[in-house]
Amino acid sequence: MFNSPQRQWARTFASIKAAHDEAYRIIERAIKLEERERPDLALKDYKNGIRAIDEALAIPVEIPDNFQKDESWNKAVQMIHKMKCTRGEVLQRIGQIGSKMDQQEAEASKNGETAAAAREGAGDTLRPRTYSELAQALREMQCSNDQIGGSNSLELLFSCDGVKMYYIEPDGVVSRTLDDSTLRIVRIEKDDVKKLESTVFLQWQVLVCGGSEGKRRFLYLCWLPQHEEAEDG
Numbered sequence: 315m316f317n318s319p320q321r322q323w324a325r326t327f328a329s330i331k332a333a334h335d336e337a338y339r340i341i342e343r344a345i346k347l348e349e350r351e352r353p354d355l356a357l358k359d360y361k362n363g364i365r366a367i368d369e370a371l372a373i374p375v376e377i378p379d380n381f382q383k384d385e386s387w388n389k390a391v392q393m394i395h396k397m398k399c400t401r402g403e404v405l406q407r408i409g410q411i412g413s414k415m416d417q418q419e420a421e422a423s424k425n426g427e428t429a430a431a432a433r434e435g436a437g438d439t440l441r442p443r444t445y446s447e448l449a450q451a452l453r454e455m456q457c458s459n460d461q462i463g464g465s466n467s468l469e470l471l472f473s474c475d476g477v478k479m480y481y482i483e484p485d486g487v488v489s490r491t492l493d494d495s496t497l498r499i500v501r502i503e504k505d506d507v508k509k510l511e512s513t514v515f516l517q518w519q520v521l522v523c524g525g526s527e528g529k530r531r532f533l534y535l536c537w538l539p540q541h542e543e544a545e546d547g
Contacts, residue, residue, distance in 0.1 A: 323378040327386045333370030334393045337363050341404060348411070357411045360404050367397045367404075440504055440511040448502070448513060471514070472499035 344359030371394065378384055477497040480490045504512040 319376075319379055322376070323384075323386070326373065326375055327390050329373050330370060330375070330390050330393060333366060333373065334397060337366035337370055337397060338400075340366055341400065353411050353415060357408060357415070360408050360411070364401060364404055364408070367401045370394075370397055371401075440506075440509050442511050443502070443513045447510065469501045469503065470498060471501055473497070 340359050341363035344356045344363060347353075347356035347359060375390070375394075378387055474497045477495050478490050479495055480488055482488050499514065501512055501514045504510060
């Protein structure tokens with residue numbers, strides 16, 4: 315039977331071996347997680363492995379009698395030396411993974427800020443008016459000689475009276491208006507609320523009923539790339 319010091323050493327060796335095996339089981343799991351591209355989980359297990367190694371190295375050890383002949387003593391020394399070496403390697407790996415994850419988070423945050431700025435900037439971008447929006451804007455205004463040029467939102471750039479308007483029918487027949495008309499180049503200022511660009515367009519005004527009180531008809535053609543047709547206003 316073992317004497318008291320021998321029994322004590324047997325228990326110490328068993329504790330060292332159990333802590334050693336547990337530490338390497340955790341570290342091996344961390345390595346597999348890293349291979350599966352789960353650095354977040356691997357980092358946690360590497361840290362747990364360090365704690366397990368520290369617990370193993372903190373076990374009090376007394377040199378047993380006749381330790382030169384005790385095979386378990388040699389095994390314990392080898393395990394302790396191995397854990398000390400592994401501890402340094404794992405700490406280095408923890409630093410590398412942590413640095414890489416911090417860099418990825420910083421890049422993700424930067425990309426998120428860039429995307430948010432792009433969305434915010436896109437919200438401030440003005441767009442051209444559609445023909446429907448232009449027609450509505452003209453219907454809401456009195457496009458008379460007194461109004462054009464006097465309104466902050468409607469600016470007369472050019473005007474020419476006595477203009478004849480000619481039409482070419484699908485069959486090739488050319489016709490013109492009987493009455494003289496006024497041709498204008500007009501600009502509607504931008505609308506920051508509706509995010510609309512300023513719009514420059516041709517406005518043709520013809521009196522379709524006689525007299526100064528006659529009803530006027532407005533035709534316009536504006537320079538909008540996505541449209542190529544004129545619309546009655």
